[in-house]
Amino acid sequence: MRDVARGFGKAELFLGIAVLLGTLSCTGIVDSKSTGSGPGGAAGPGAVGAGPGGTGGPGTGGPGTGPTSTDPNAPPVNPGRGEMHRLNSGEYNNSVADVTGTTLAPANANWRGGEIEGFDNVASVLGVDQTQYSLYLDAAEQIANDVFASATLKPKFLTCATTDDAACVSDIVSKAGLHVFRRPLRTAEIATYSKVYTAARTAGLDHAGAAKTVLWSLLSSAEFLYRIELPKGAVKRPLDGYELASRLSYFLWSSAPDDTLLTSASNNALTKDADVQAQVDRMLTDGKSARFIESFAGQWLGARKVASHAVAPDRFPNWKPDVANAAMNEMYLYFQEFLQKDTPWSQFLKADFNYVNASLAPFYGMQNVTGANLTRVTNTTDQRYGFMGLVGFLTLSSMDRRTSPTLRGKWVLGNMLCQEAPPPPANVPKLDLQGKDLDKGNVREILEAHRVNPTCAGCHGMFDPFGLALENFDAVGQYRTTYGDMSAINVSTTLNGTTFAGLDGATDIVSKDPAFNSCFAKKLYIYGLGRSPVSDDAGWVKDVEKQWETGNQTIHRLISGLALSVPFRNSGDVK
16 A cells, blocks of 8 residues: 555656646746756645645735835835745754654755755755655655654544545645645645545545545645745735745744744734734744754854864864864854843843853863853953854864964854955965974964965955954864964954954954944845845845844844845745
8 A cells, every 4th residue: 555655646746746837937937046956846736726835814914014215215125036945954854843743853964955145044045856856755754654653643633533524534634734834725725635535545545544645745745845935916915924924934943833823824913013023022932943043043153063063183182072062052052142131232242151061161261160061151251252252163263273364254254244255366375384383383474474475465354364363262262372382372463454453352343343233134134035135135134234223233123123024024026
């Protein structure tokens, strides 16, 4: 029976793909960005008959009364269309866990992924190929089997027990489809999935086995694997309630909407600013908001890469896996405090607290810290503070054996100020060591000799000063005053004619730069909408940023501003 069911599912899957792509071709939105490099979205029987996407219930979204253009003479600004967004691996695992209750997490590093703009949830890189189709089918089968093998989970989907009864089958399909599709199913879709049940019964499966096949088929469908917002004939239209619920849930939870969001969509309770604000407040206090921290901050601030960052054991034998994990989790907790406690954004580079345990504390020179759990402590020294004083950041922006002012400077320039350095010219000469041991020698002196070359000086002058100011911290974030050759460390430097020194100077330069606020707003905008910015977006980002700057500049308020903005609550024309 497994082979019969699998064959049926695969046939329906590829039929669904054809219908989906045909529908999208008619709307003019199939292109390299919307489908990635793969042949299109994996679609199941849900695409047959009724057509994919769309809305199944009465929920409507409000027009969005958040930020609008600040220039009264400016032409209308296109809010942009949400591209077909295939769930990435994290979103897939979270979605199946929240929708079905399974503890399986099938999506892993072998699944097709992609990254652009620094994030892995940007639609344009989330394509699908033949291998990925098979992975989706296998995963859906595993999850359906897991759910129906569980006495606790099975009743969530096997909602009635009358074999071959049309009303019973319709109830199973409708209730499962609402959560899997993140919207009510249309009448034709209910009929299509009821045929899946019937075909499975004809193939010899019992009532539970046929219902399990329905769940397998739903989890293989385009409407589950993709977030689809089809154009509806308007240059600008409000998202309906279910579309907005999905945008909110994947923004803040990297997962499908919960019952509260779905109920709000059904009751037209996402139409006003206060409605949306209430959901944002609720969602950020929910434990699932940890996914936002791990995904957004983990990628933007690099926290998720700290544990795997290469550190030479012969140079830094005290850097162990437990230290690396502690440094990674400290970065998450640091960001979380700003999110959950409404600490002003202006303090992000200046706050004097850390999260340490017995393994990590020595890297800060802290004494008498015990235990494996990370504990919040106030840093009482003037040597370090803020994000750029975190061991995780300082390690991540170093090489495995030594610091690199260039790497640290480029990281600050790109991630804190959103200014990308130009690519290096061809045939850039290597550092001239002149017999010096770069691992232990005076990195600044060697780098300065390199920067004398006019070919190198221009670019390095853009970012090296940030890194040079942080040379008091070694490649694993430990404070030092001399290099390994005992030469004194000089942290005084000049950027654009301004001289500054050390962490204090670097912090002041970055935090006072207007780009420090606008960069954060831009990063959140890209992540929240899941697409690369285009020309019109610059104005929207600026409006979100300006609204944020009118009150308490907290992360929570910036998130709310984006969720209330016109681009987040509306879909526009093809751009």
